[in-house]
Amino acid sequence: MKLRIAILGTRGVPNYYGGFEHISEYVSEGLVKRGHAVTVYNSHNHPYKEASWNGVQIRHCFDPEYLIGTAGQFVYDLNCLLDARKRNFDAILIMGYTSSSVWGKLYPPKSTIITNMDGLEWKRSKYSPQVQKFLKYAEKLAVKYSQFYISDSMVIKTYLNEKYNINSKYIPYGADLFSEAEREQVHTREALKEDYFLLMARMEPENNIETILEGFNNSSSHRKFKVLGDTGNRFGKFITHKFKNDERIEFKGSIFDTGKVRALQNNSYLYFHGHSVGGTNPSLLEAMASEALIAAHNNPFNKSVLNADAFYFSNAKEVRNIVETVQRTAPERAMVSNNLHKIKFQFNWEKIIDQYEQFIIECHNNSNYERIIQD
Structure with missing residues (x-):
């Protein structure tokens, strides 16, 4: 029909x-x-x-x-x-x-x-x-x-x-799987493998950006933290001002080059997803498809997608703990692999x-x- x-x-x-x-x-x-x-x-x-x-x-x-x-x-x-x-x-x-x-x-x-x-x-x-x-x-x-x-x-x-x-x-x-062409481009990008934490979101309170950056700000991590998103609105200006003295935090603005975004996700040591309201979030699925290791805000929306294949946080103290203790070993590689499997067979x-x-x-x-x- x-x-x-x-x-x-x-x-x-x-x-x-x-x-x-x-x-x-x-x-x-x-x-x-x-x-x-x-x-x-x-x-x-x-x-x-x-x-x-x-x-x-x-x-x-x-x-x-x-x-x-x-x-x-x-x-x-x-x-x-x-x-x-x-x-x-x-x-x-x-x-x-x-x-x-x-x-x-x-x-x-x-x-x-x-x-x-x-x-x-x-x-x-x-x-x-x-x-x-x-x-x-x-x-x-x-x-x-x-x-x-x-x-x-x-x-x-x-x-x-x-x-x-x-x-x-x-x-x-x-979400689209991470293509071979995109994979080949990864090494030509500015990002170095597993050298930084990453967050990508609209600058809104419900996306827990302040909580995530506060946790990182209080941590002893030597890594950079890249923030993708337009900081021109009122909350964005508040966030950039609050964390302006932390040289590790880099506000990169909006990036509309999909290949670059996916390379940044793929290369990140850990990708933070702070969205707390809404349904299945496209940026979360894209991070999963880009084979990022994910730390997500602890709520039913995120857990229904990620299940056990992510680290979860509810406050800045838990973010700090994740930042200071997360590793990239066999269990973490399994989490990335399991999320990729979901993209292939559930979110295709x-x-x-x-x-x-x-x-x-x-x-x-x-x-x-x-x-x-x-x-």
Whole structure:
């Protein structure tokens, strides 16, 4: 069965932004290769201006976020939905719900509506209590107005089942294996093998960057600590100021060269992953695929992916202990190998695209094209 499928809820493809754009890029192209007609909605501000990309049709919709800030995201999602109502798609995949579910009554009535429910957005500490309250409401609306649901984490799947009594489909993110070409480039990069610790994240409190760097700052390690991420925001400036006197800590800014990032991950002595909110995190999977040894924040999201194949920390004291005691011997090599096996057989892009295709077809076949609304 070949379907007309639309993907909404992202800034667009190819990916210049982050998580949902990342997976939309892979899924849209993969579905086209499997014979489906796929349309992705792009912000008119997206750097890519063509009408198609690798067989994927692109619809450019007006996005006033650059003019009016966050409120513009709601206008952009509304514009995408109004356009989609004209196009008779068999299925619409909505990535996230933050600024789209408020328009739930306008979801195209003859399309099968599937929502990827994202992480527990209302838990993010960067949001004020008022915004967190709204995000809980938006989550409720997404459940109300969608017909089918995807969770990218088993933790999210369990939460949705317990909170709303809905059975969402678990489909995680994926990652590409460390290619031979990338492996050959490793030795030409600036990084020296196992000479430094590494962290890569958006500069936000919930990513435990302060905790990680404080633990390292208090340690006796002679190694460098490289931090990848844009430090231009308020929290980034706070972090760089707090640790400016530790010459071992190097703030490298954002690096968009994928090969360089993967070489840095592969070469690191230990890779720190501090994300504490959300589902399956793409940067964690990429570190696993790059064969990095990983220390992760101790929470259900990270543990559901890494299991026993990582070191875990909850505070700066535990970070310091890991920094001062971690070795690279047979047990650690086994952890790296086990994580690579997960990428090959669980978080493999081809398998994930197959799961998306099968689920979309199944949802379309089971849909009666009626919104089942419960007040």
